[in-house]
Each structure stands twice: as structure tokens, then as C-alpha cells.
Amino acid sequence: MPHLTLSVGDAGPVIDLYVGVSEHRKTALTTAGQPIPPMVLIRGLIDTGASGVVIDTTHLEALSLTPTGSTSCHTPSTSGRPVTMMTYDVMLALQHPRTHFTLGTHPIIASDLISQGQGIDALIGRDFLDHCYLAYNGSARLFTLAF
Numbered sequence: 001m002p003h004l005t006l007s008v009g010d011a012g013p014v015i016d017l018y019v020g021v022s023e024h025r026k027t028a029l030t031t032a033g034q035p036i037p038p039m040v041l042i043r044g045l046i047d048t049g050a051s052g053v054v055i056d057t058t059h060l061e062a063l064s065l066t067p068t069g070s071t072s073c074h075t076p077s078t079s080g081r082p083v084t085m086m087t088y089d090v091m092l093a094l095q096h097p098r099t100h101f102t103l104g105t106h107p108i109i110a111s112d113l114i115s116q117g118q119g120i121d122a123l124i125g126r127d128f129l130d131h132c133y134l135a136y137n138g139s140a141r142l143f144t145l146a147f
Helices: 023-031 057-062
Strands: 003-007 014-021 040-046 054-056 069-073 083-096 099-111 122-124 133-137 142-146
Touching (some): 014 122, 023 083, 023 099, 040 057, 054 057, 057 099
Parallel strands (some): 040 122, 054 099
Antiparallel strands (some): 014 040, 054 122, 069 083, 083 099, 133 142
16 A cells, blocks of 8 residues: 655644646536646645645635535634635645555635644645545654555
């Protein structure tokens, strides 16, 4: 099973992912003779407390995406009150010299993460982690993702 073991940094277990238009959107753009926006490199914090992947809106704007819907979200900052957030379908790709993993069409939630000042562009939630094995070794300051 291909795997990737990385160090846990000051920001926690962080991985770099590429985000791009979904396979469906790519097909539609190609059929219409439109250019396909280049993928965007994002820095994502692995967050087992997040049910879904959340990506900063800035990166979604760069891809000229159209929302596919909305969802009701609870976060620690909403004091138990749900907040409506827009959803999008994207392609997510982890590309590393030792492994490669792609989700061609994956629903994500848009949020304003960059302004929070944590140095991350995304939260990598359980819906992404459902496709892999995650091991977190806190004492060694390492984490492993296997696909």
C-alpha cells in the first residue's frame, strides 16, 4: 500500500494538496472549448474533528467555480448555532515523489480560513480521510497517510 510519512510541524499534521476543477467540470469546459484553470497548491491541516474538507474561498475563486449548493455547519466559533456555507465540487490530488492520490470529484465546503492567521488554506476532514489510512505518532512527531 503506497504511503507517505511526514513530520508534524508547529501547525500540526499538514499536507500539500492540489485543488482543481472536478472531472465533470473539466469535461464540460473541454466540450465547450474553454480553457481549464490550472490546479492550485494548498496547505491543508489534517483535522479528524472536521466532517468534510474545507478550503479557503480565495483558492476557489482562482478556479472560477460555481457553487453546487450549501450546507449547514457547526464550528467552535459558532457557539452551537449552525452557519450556512457554500459547497463546491473539486478535484483533490496529493502529489509527492513517493505517492500519488487523486479524488476526481469531491464535494468541499468554502470558508474564510486564510484570514484566521493559522497558515493553512484548508482543513482535511474525515470525508477525505475515509479514502486512506491515517496513523498519528505524537511522541515521534510523525504522521502517516496510506492509500
